[in-house]
Amino acid sequence: MKQLLTYILLMSYSAFTQADTNSEELSLVKLHDDITRAYMVEGDVEPLNQSTEDDYFLIAGIGLLESKQQVLQTVNNLNVTDVVFHNDNVIIKGETAILTGTISPTGTIMGHPLPKSFRYLSVFIREQGSWKLQARSITPVRKPPVKR
Numbered sequence: 095m096k097q098l099l100t101y102i103l104l105m106s107y108s109a110f111t112q113a114d115t116n117s118e119e120l121s122l123v124k125l126h127d128d129i130t131r132a133y134m135v136e137g138d139v140e141p142l143n144q145s146t147e148d149d150y151f152l153i154a155g156i157g158l159l160e161s162k163q164q165v166l167q168t169v170n171n172l173n174v175t176d177v178v179f180h181n182d183n184v185i186i187k188g189e190t191a192i193l194t195g196t197i198s199p200t201g202t203i204m205g206h207p208l209p210k211s212f213r214y215l216s217v218f219i220r221e222q223g224s225w226k227l228q229a230r231s232i233t234p235v236r237k238p239p240v241k242r
Contacts, residue, residue, distance in 0.1 A: 119184040122225055126193050126216055127179045129227065134174040134199055139166045146227045147219070153231040155212060174201030174208070191218040191225065196235065209234035 129145050132138040143166060150162040160168070181195035193216045199208050217229045 118186060122184060122186075122191055122193060122218060123181045125225060126181070126218075126227070130179070130197065131177055133169060134172055134177050134197075134201075137169050137172070139169050142166065142227075145225075150227060151229055153229075155209070155232050155234045171204045172201065173203075174199045176200040189220040191220070192216070193218070197232070209236075211235040 125145065129141045132141040146162055148162060150165075152160045152165050154160055176199070178198040179195060180198070181193060183192070183194040185192045193214075195214060197212045197214055198210060199212070201208055211234070212232045213235050215231045216227060218225045219228045
């Protein structure tokens, strides 16, 4: 009986911990997607500004390393009407979280069509109970040439 009670308690704790982790993962994905959608589609830099560290940086698709200020200033280069997210991995280790997935925007950058899909890697850190975006890398997804 004692073993059964211990087993039930352990399973309940495990289920509670799993639900808590899933909730945290979902809230991180939502934060990530909301920040990105506001920036890309609405041209609103405030969510990005509020949700990033001062030393945040972006490695842009063409290999540029951009500071937070540069990212905030270049929003006007985008003309995006829609963006679709596919989030495929969330890893939380202590106060650090890594998200990966793809972003599929519809629109242009500096008048040129955007690639159909970008792979991203975003790193969040938790400070005083809140997640902040620390770094992001965005790479255009290119299909390898077809061998003939």
